[in-house]
Amino acid sequence: MMHMSCIWGVSLLLSLSLGWTKAQQTNNTRPVFYCGGDLVAESGFVGSEGFPSFYKPNSKCTWRITVPEGNVVMLSFRIFDLEADSQCRYDYLDVYNGHSNLVQKLGRFCGTFRPGALISTTNTMMLEMVSDDGTQGRGFVAYFSGAKPYVDDQQFCGGKITKAQGEIKTPNWPDKKYPSGTSCSWLITVEPDMVIHVNFDKFLLESDIYCRFDYVAFFNGGERDDSRLIGKYCGHQVPEPIVTNGNVLLVQFVSDLSVTSDGFFARFNSIPRGSHIPTVNSGTSTRRIPPKPSVKLEHPPTPVETTTRYVPAPAPKPTQRPKPVKPTRGRGQGTTEARPNGKRPVLQNPLCAKACKRSGTIKTSFCSSEFVITGKVTSLAPRPRGALQITVSLIKAYKAGRLTITQVGETMSVKLVSQCKKCPLFRKGVNYIIMGQVNEDGQGTLDPGAFTALYKAPHHRLLMNINNQPC
Secondary structure, three states: OHHHHHHHHHHHHHHHHOOOOOOEEEOOOOEEEOOOEEEEOOEEEEEOOOOOOOOOOOEEEEEEEEOOOOOEEEEEEEEEEOOOOOOOOOOEEEEEOOOOOOOOEEEEEOOOOOOOOEEOOOOEEEEEEEEOOOOOOOEEEEEEEEEOOOEEOOEEOOEEEOOOEEEEEOOOOOOOOOOOOEEEEEEEEOOOOEEEEEEEEEEEOOOOOOOOOOEEEEEEOOOOOHHHEEEEEOOOOOOOOEEOOOOEEEEEEEEOOOOOOOEEEEEEEEEEOOOEEEOOOOOOOEEEOOOOOOOOOOOOOOOOOOOOOOOOOOOOOOOOOOOOOOOOEOOOOOEEEOOOOOOOOEEEOHHHHOOOOOOOOHHHHHHHOOEEEEEEEEEEEEOHHHOEEEEEEEEEEEEOOOOOOEEEOOEEEEEEEEOEOOEOOOOOOOEEEEEEEEOOOOOEEEOOOOOEEEOOOOHHHHHHHHHOOOO
């Protein structure tokens, strides 16, 4: 009920404060949003079709925003709820720096984490929302307004740069703090056989462990794409120098509508691919820029054992029938399974021998669990003793506690360990409700009786109601 009252409160605010365009109208009770349209005004709201109801499946809607000449478009999201996916492949909202999808893309967004403010470099902006035939959400509502571009040293905030060297800095630097509700994008291009080196002099942005509010992000190439993300930074620690793997770099700075700080100042220059640069504060040592991007191994190579191993006797002749090997049970350490190839038996967890059965109800499990999340399983990897490591792309965290949540680009994810690989049973690419405990390292753990269930969008309201009730 609290969730719905917030939505209707926003709806009432929209209806009282907005003169509608062809993309939206009012029916004397609440605003009505349509699929796309032209919004020509100094300011206003734009929202997904039918908001606050669930948006339609298999749809594509395009909104074109135009503010008065001499202004730029500032867009800030108030509510955001689209189907979550680590790569935003199913339902997503694209925002473009102009009235065409051929110009710079300011970002692609999905999930339930509200994007930061966006700003164009001209008086136009385009939003394009796409949905598939699967899970739907509430959609989005955003406020747009025309504003004079921030001017510093006769340069706008962001823009295209084709010089071999230069500076990037937050608006108002160094006289005062950067403004709230800002998004600046720098597209830096140098000669084809060169790469770009960026070094920070000063850095002070609003702190957040996941850099959700104010941040600066660096992307290889000219488009915001999580697969090309070099790094995303916030807080007070000066980032290490950044080197691209090509001659194009996209830098995006975002501040939300609350806390601001001093900002940052950085210098960039182009250097030959494969050249050496000094490592910061390290005397004469150098760091080599690889001609091609290096590949980071997800798991380090298994070290080679140098201890002497027992070598089994030669196998019996084919005419002799080998005796069956009876499994033995260790004392206090689980069971072992003998392998036919003569290798050392594999230790098994005795809990995995029990029947796979979920314990508790959704309400009792919610209260007894240290974390409650919904998300999509993106990878499954075996662990020792028959355990399983599960990577989950987060849709929403209802209870997190000490659970470690990591972020890459716009994607939030968690790593869980299930004691038994077949209980609870997970499938890659499927959305789940997952409840469990958290170990001392901040990692989520699941025992065979942990509560898991397939997740659908209507479950969100049920989980929110449980979350709002006392345990």
